[in-house]
Amino acid sequence: MxxxxxxxxxxxxxxxxxxxxxxxxxxxxxxxxxxxxxxxxxxxxxxxxxxxxxxxxxxxxxxxxxxxxxxxxxxxxxxxxxxxxxxxxxxxxxxxxxxxxxxxxxxPPGAVRQPGAxxxxxxxxxxxxxxxxxxxxxxxxxxxxxxxxxxxxxxxxxxxxxxxxxxxxxQAAQAVAAREGALLALGLALEARDYETRGHTERTVALAERLGRALHLSLGDLDTLRQGAYLHDIGKLSVPDEILLKPGPLTPAERLLVQEHVRTGEALVRRIPSVSGDVLGVIRSHHERWDGAGYPDRLRGEAIPLLARIFAVVDVFDALTNVRPYHAARPVSEALEIIRAEAGRHFDPLVAAAFLQLFGASLDDVRRVSPTG
Known part of the structure; x- marks a missing residue:
């Protein structure tokens, strides 16, 4: 120059x-x-x-x-x-x-110099x-x-x-940190009312991100997945306590009311200007099933948004392995066996296989698994 x-x-x-x-x-x-x-x-x-x-x-x-x-x-x-x-x-x-x-x-003599320079x-x-x-x-x-x-x-x-x-x-990092704190606060609002097992929000966010990385998601998709994980059950704030905390089976009418939480959650989060449509997809579709028997839209296979398919496995695993009003916590090995059995029915088989690998397992050897992660 x-x-x-x-x-x-x-x-x-x-x-x-x-x-x-x-x-x-x-x-x-x-x-x-x-x-x-x-x-x-x-x-x-x-x-x-x-x-x-x-x-x-x-x-x-x-x-x-x-x-x-x-x-x-x-x-x-x-x-x-x-x-x-x-x-x-x-x-x-x-x-x-x-x-x-x-x-x-x-x-000057006080300068710091590399030897030999x-x-x-x-x-x-x-x-x-x-x-x-x-x-x-x-x-x-x-x-x-x-x-x-x-x-x-x-x-x-x-x-x-x-x-x-x-x-x-x-400034961008500060904005992300502020947003993460706000999203976590919304997730913790459910836990404070005993709608979810304590720690469910942070556990599912962390595990979803880990699974997303294993599936080689882009940084943008990982961020979207995290946001969806934070907000996935925010619609349950509108469901009465006597239904969410009911220890026994739900009536058909009660079950329909609970299922409505995904639509309610999507409608609530849609009011947040910075939230993308892909985040809304996680909230609305994480209870869809690979075989089309889920809710609310009975989507099937790859018609279900990928991030929702990823979070579905994480959400079910955390629900199985922690105490809920309607069941005791199951051992990790038993929960992994359920994930394996539901691959191709409830879950995207490729996502289920990647999830099992996080625990040192495959679709064929869950019964021999010893958690690694």
Whole structure:
């Protein structure tokens, strides 16, 4: 990126814009802080023509800087920790300018240096939010030529773009955490009224996610499955206690009323703007059966949404292995035998097989199973 003698300013400007565009595109695809740090270091090496680039993440709990990403020839520092005040990276966080520039002949004695590394021209760009929170430091170096003001400006822009991306990812994570808490609270509302065994919501969410991963669901589908698991029985809030807690068999009229909870739940959750149709599918269809004998729509086979087929196995397993008003808890091996027997009738046989494998079993050897997971 160094402007060479004879290059026209407009050519240099076009190169700078191309570099920023490439960086922006790469950062848009990131979903975690670690990915952002890798992009910043790798593209700094490429676009600034430096010998090495390192990202030092600020860790508030430890109050230190830790090298979490690096690229280039000088790439042997992952995990190196700088306590507060140690090294040029910390000096950069206190500098009055966006970028600290250090001449290779003026590296101070207190600088932290990799053994055997040559003297280099150095740039350090802190990443700070608009509120002043330190996120880390992007550091680059090269033996020659010296850095120009243009290089400093580009690195500062890289750091600013990285800061915006890290803030976006942090805000998205906070939103997800808030949503997870709200969904869990709705699920726990059933447990607080003894409609479900205590812990049913968290157990089924965790087991559904585990089964989804075994079936190689995408991250988006896993998130949808989690949401559906949290909300699957929210419609039971409208069913009277004397029916839900009835220890004996239900009358036909009572059974129809209980079955209506899936429609009620779908109608309630539909009012939440951010909930997708696939989440509603889990809520409405997790009591459908592979053979078409389920409810509420008597869907059959692959007409049942996949995520609902996945959750159906998890929901039945948890119901079987925990105490309910109408039955005692069954041993895991017995519950797995029921899952095996119902494969191709109640359950999608491929989903049932994947579920059994979570416990070290198959459709053929459930009676010999010993839980592993």
């Amino acid at each position: 160094e402007q060479r003698e004879g290059h026209r300013p407009e050519v240099a400007e076009a190169a700078d814009l191309a570099a920023l565009l490439e960086l922006s595109r790469a950062l848009l695809a990131t979903t975690s802080a670690g990915e952002v740090e890798v992009v910043l270091t790798e593209l700094s090496v490429k676009l600034l023509a430096v010998r090495y680039a390192s990202f030092l993440r600020y860790r508030p709990a430890e109050d230190d800087l830790c090298v979490t990403a690096q690229a280039g020839k000088h790439a042997r520092e992952l995990g190196v920790v700088l306590p507060r005040g140690q090294g040029l990276s910390w000096r950069a966080t206190d500098a009055p300018t966006p970028v600290l520039r250090v001449h290779r002949d003026a590296i 040559p003297d280099q021209f150095l740039l350090f760009a802190p990443l700070r939010t608009t509120g002043g929170q330190l996120l880390g430091v992007l550091a680059v170096g090269r033996v020659a030529p010296d850095f120009s003001l243009r290089d400093e400006t580009l690195l500062a822009t890289f750091a600013n773009t990285g800061t915006v991306t890290l803030e976006r990812i942090a």
